[in-house]
Amino acid sequence: MISSRPSLIRTTASCRVKASPSPHLWLHNPTFPFPEKRSKNLKLNATNSDLENTRPLIKFPPSLWADRFLSVPVEDELELNGLTREIEDLKSKVREKLAFSPSDNDKERIRSIHLLISLGLSYHFESEIEDTLDRAFGNLAEIIADEYDLHTISIMFQVFRLYGHNMSCDVFDRFKGDDGKFRKNLEMDVRAMLSLYEAAHLGTTSNDMDEAMSFTSKYLESLPIDLASPHLYSLIRNALYQPRYHNMEILFAREYISFYEQEEDRDEILLKFAKLNFRRMQLHYIQELEIVSKWWKGLDLPSKLPYFRDRIVESYFATVGVYPEPRYSFQRTMVTKIFIIATVTVVDDSCDAYVTLPEVASLVHGLERWDLGVIDSIPDYMKIVLRHALLILSEVEREVKPEVRSQIKQETMEELKIIMRAFLQIAQWARAGHVPTFEEYMEVGLVTTGIELLMKLGFVWMEHTNRKNVSEWLRSRPKIIQTVNAMFRLSNDKVSYKHETSRGEVANGINCYMKQFGVTTEEEAGGAIQRMYDGNYKILVEEFLNSTASTDVPRNLLMRVLKMVGVFDVFYRDGDGFTYPRGKIDKHITSLFVDRIQI
Structure with missing residues (x-):
């Protein structure tokens, strides 16, 4: 029997479907249990004509990059070695400047930490920062007792919350008048308003920062260009479009370096x-891109399976968003391979964009058995899909330590089985033209993201983690993981509605919401989905703070979950940037992997 996925919050009468559409239906129940269905019970009777008639036959845009990253100049290796030596020398000087010692001013050190993050x-x-903040948070009341600078308090709020210390939003009451609203004279300090705006994005489900968000957004959106220097004004406009905590950390760092230089x-x-x-990180990324590009070139899958999205560079770019630090090279390369083969592209697109319903069932059956022995009974192109999916997962098995190899293999197999059954359910709905209820769709749609599998395998190779504790935590399906999973599904469905429905994939969050609640426009349904997404982000921040305080899971691991949100937002803010990367995602990729930062 397939074990059901536990719901984050149990469905009660108060959150069942009602006559009028309510985005809050989902805010308090952001994940649902996966229905207990087994693919072997599926009975299919179809003629050859029926099989061909149910083949979606979708064509996606080709890769924008071709062989652009297949080779790295020899001089890059020499530069990387030289940069490493120079960085180590500068690091000691910066450490001395920051003077992480108890005798120094806590507020100044926290401002320095904020600058380092930016x-x-x-x-x-990391160790110096954590020690400093642990000590300072224990003495927070005294530190801020006489502090009435909004910029300083906003920076402290951001830094403490980012490091898992739940600094209360009550600290902002000192900036409010007798009417309980923020005082108008705060608008005289543009930088303080920007800092408060950024802090407001770290609010939780108690709506503790909603007023700050409204107050600063209105001000910054109407800010005349002559009230700020050009580089500050540019930073503000970019923040209004892509708030820093909804951005990829590495992209924001590049922007902020240019800002700080002015x-x-x-x-x-x-x-x-x-x-x-930053230059050293770019060189690391380019070397890794060469490795994954050569691996991808060797597989030659785009010519063998021309129907799927050839997005090896975009896939690697996404992993950089979650694991940007140089030491996570292995995570970036391995998660990229898993991402493009076993979850989001080759297998997913085979089910969505080409394979017939009986063939989806055969693929599910083969992957459930983890067996290449069934390969003779399926079409040639399906053999390619199955073989490469099993081979990449066998590579994962080889790369983990022997003492956890059996456990990781078993858990990966089970997770992939659940994902494949969800792909099968989506395919059944599509071929039948059936639009399920929003809840029914989300039960299945959450599974098809593959987020839990990708996070689990990425965490296996994290350093300084108690694998037993982390494994048990992941098996409990923690709320923070379920919430980020929900955010991916919501953001993806909002932007993919048009091209999914055009190919007959009617089971989409927008479509299901419109049908269930009688909503007549995509815009209205999209607005409801966005409100659910925003509400789940507050849950995510709250769970990050709770998990940091109450579990043995390292903050460094929990931060990967927060970083994943930046990836979603960058790819999906203005359309499906993964499927259609030209115009925005290609510019980000160019800024990281092509245009070297000038020293």
């Missing part, structure tokens, strides 16, 4: 350190 440098000083009070040593560090 420049993409904080990973160099600041009059910049620290030249810190600026040089940030540029050298």
Whole structure:
């Protein structure tokens, strides 16, 4: 029997379907149990004509990159070695400047930590930062007792919450008038307003930062261009479009380095350190792209299976968003391979964009058995899909330590079986033209994201983790993982509605919401989906704070979940950037992997 996926919050009478559409239906129940269905019970009777008539035959845009990253210049290796030595020298100087010692001013150190985070440098000083914040948070009341600078308080709020310390939003009451609203004179400090705006994106389900969000958004959106320097104004406009905590950390770091370079009070040593560090990260990424590009070229899948999305570079770019630090090279390359073969592209697109319903059932059966022995009974192109899916998962098995190999293999097999059964259910709905209820769809749609499998396998190779504790935590299907899973499904469905329905895939979040609640426009349904997404983000922040305080799971691991949200937002903010990367995602990729930062 397939074990059901536990719901985050049990469905009660108060959150069942009602006559009027309510985005809150889902805010308090962001995941649902997977229905207990086995593919072997599926009975299919179809003629050859029927099989061909149910083949979707979708054509996606080709890769934008061709062989662009197949080779790395020899001089890059020499530069990388030189940069490593220079960075180590600068790191010691920066550490001395920051003076992480108890005798220094806590507020100044926290401002320095915020700057390190913004420049993409904080990973160099994680232990010093955590020790500093642990000590300071225990003395927070005294530190902020006489602090009435909004910019400083907003920065402290961000830093503490990012490191798992639940600094109360009550700290902002000192900036409000007798009417309980933020005082108008705060608008005289543009930087403070931007900092409060950023802090507001770390609010939780108690709606503790909603007023701050409304207050700062209205002000910043109407800010005249002459009230801020050009580089600050540009930072504000970008923040309004892509808030920093809904952005990929590495993309924000590149933007902030350019901003900081134009600041009059910049620290030249810190600026040089940030540029050298970013350049070294670029070189790491380019070397890894060469590795995965050669691997991909060797498989030659785009010519063998021309119907799927050839997105090896975009897949790698997504993993950089979750694991940006240089030391996570193995995670980036392995998760990219799993992502493009076993979850989001080859297998998913085979089920959605080409394979007939009986063939989906055969593929599910083969993967359930983890057996290449069934390969003779399926079409040639299906043999290719099955063989490569099993081979990449066998590679995962080889790469984990012997003592956990059997456990990881078993858990991966079970997770993939559940994903494949969900693909089969989506295919059944599509071929039958059936639009399920929103709840029925989400039960299945959440599974097809593959997020849980990708996170689980990425965490296996994380350093300084108690694998037993982490494995038990993941098996409990924690709320934070389920919530980020929900956010992926909601954001993807909102932007993929048109091209999915055009190919006959009627079971989509937008479509199901419209049918269930009698909503007549895509815009209205999309607005409801967005409100669910925003509500789930608050749940995510809350769960991050709760998990950091109450579990043995390292903060570094939990941060991967928060970083994943930036990936969703970058890819899906203005359309399906993964399927159609030209115009935005290709520019981000160029900024990271092609245009080297100038030292």
